[in-house]
Amino acid sequence: MAATCPVPPASSLLADSFTPRLHYILTGTFNTLFLYLLAFFPYSPNGPTLTVHRRVRGEGPHQFVALNEERDRAYVTTWAQPPSLSSWEVLEGGRGGVRKINTVPISATGSYLTVSPSSLPFPTRVYQAGGPVAQTFSLSPSSRGFDTQLQEVIYLDGGEKELWDEKTDRTRVALRYGSHAVDIDPVRARAYVPHVGRDSIFVYSFNEDGTLNHLAEVPTHGKQGHEGVRHSIPSRDGGRLYVVTEHTSYLDIYTTHSSAPYLSHTARYSVIPPSLNSIRHLYRGDTLRLSHDGRRLYVTTRGKTGAQRGWVSVFEVDEKGDVRVREEEEKEEGVRYEALSRFEARNSGGKAHAIEVFPFHCSSTGQGHDYLVFTDDEAGHVSILEWRDEWSELREVAVVQLGVDAPVEGERKGQVLEEERGTGASHAVWLS
Structure with missing residues (x-):
């Protein structure tokens, strides 16, 4: 979806490259059947606002949401049983809600989903990794919902026999010690699967049909069996891979190579401030994203309690x-603690402090300015964080609380349903 950039009112405190209109956000939850459509208005007279636009009854607790390039299709995981994935049509950029296309079964509860970009030389594929497996799906040419499972990768020594053994955990608990994501680098045409339990990063190229071709399993940096590598994203040119560790809350940077060993560790940075190093084990590294201009890296962690x-x-x-x-910064046991800025959240975050960066900037403007949608499972907050270079910090500029703030449009507007009280927000994406 292309962004349009009319000139905003000169009096607006936020008048810059952002399109002065409502932006719609889709978020899942960890403990209800609902998906939520949120509406963000950055140019409200009294400052930015975030509201619950409408709720949609879904498949179960929805952990993660992925969008296609056009942002008119959403692919969603659920913690409901039996394990499945669902696809949804996005209506009017989110204003009209979302409509389910279909549901497909999978062998184990899913974690993160990824949609392949059009720059890769095969039809669009959806990838999912969770616990003992990872899958590749084709999409229906007509509906662009899930079609056929083309591949299943099994991360168990006993293969398919062990996967279907009654002793094998295929529930959401397995996400704590299994595969966690398929992260795509379109420049090098690679995929990376971080595996929490094996403390390694699986490196893949793509076959002609878009299925994964195994290249290597690279041990993560640090103390093996202790780090819990969770999530990764590539740099813009594919030369670096950024990785966050769940058990130690570090940002690790790897240099990528065209041949074996494919990844080599370059540097390690702490997500938490140095004053908390003695209780590092009480934090859980979560997600990371690049700023829209590629000049900043945002990395999150949660509190264990x-x-x-x-x-x-x-x-x-x-x-x-x-x-x-900074040149004067010193390392402590190979770790750098200096960050450009750190934002302390309202609470622990529970099972999620996920972020997504606002993507709808004009191509030639908007340097040094980001909005981030930031989720919280503990109390159900979804916040908008804003970065400006002149501030040199993140600020929370709008917030809504799921299960407390009622929807303003849609069926049963103005009401909070009993089954949505205590809702924990999981992961949110920008629709428009």
């Missing part, structure tokens, strides 16, 4: 894709 608040750390990225550090 309600006593520890989560964090979003901001790192400056240089032209090579490395984190820019």
Whole structure:
């Protein structure tokens, strides 16, 4: 979806490259049947606002949402049983809600989904990794919902026999020690699957039909069996891979190579401030995303209990894709603690402090400005965080609480249903 950039009112405090209209957001939850459509208005007279636009009854607790390039189709995981994935049509950029296309069964509860970009030389595929498996799906040419499972990769030594053994965990519990995501680098035409339990990153190329071709399993940096590598994203040019560790809350940077060993560790940075190093084990690294201009890296962590608040750390990225550090900064046991800025969350975040960066900027403007949608499972908050270079920090500029704030449109508007009270927000994406 292309962004349009009319000139906003000169009096607006936020008048810049952002399109001055409502932006719609789709979010899942960890503990209800609902998907939520949220409406973000950055130019409200009293400052930015975020509201519950409408709720949609879905498939069960929805952990993760992925969009296609056009942002008119959403692909969603669920923690409901039996394990499945669902596809949804996005109506009017989110204003009209979402409509389910279909549901497909999978062998184990899913985690993160990824949709292949059009720059890769095969039809659009959807990839999912969760626990003991990863899958590749084709899409229906007519509906662009799920079609055929083309491949299943099994991360168990006993293969398919072990997968279907009654002792094998195929529930959401397996996500804590299994595969967690399929992250695509379109420049090098590779896919990376971080595996929490094996403490390794599986490296793949693509076959002609878009299925995964195994190249290597690269051990993660640090103490094997202790780090819990969880999520990764590539740099813009594919020269670096950024990785967050769940058990130790580090940002690790790897240099990518065209041949074996494919990845080599370059640097390690702490997501939490140095004052918390002694209780590092009480944090859980979560997600990471690049800013729209590629000059900043946002990395999140959660608290293990309600006593520890989560964090979003901001790192400056240089032209090579490395984190820019001050010359006087010293390392402590090979770890750098300096971040450009750190934002302390309202609470621990529970099972999620997921982020997605606002993507609808004009191509030639908008430098040094981001909106992030930020989710919280503990209390059900969905927040909008804003970064401006002149602030040199993240600020929360709008917030809504699921299960408390009623929808303003749609069926049963103005009402909070009993079954949505205590809702924990999981992962949100920008529709428009």
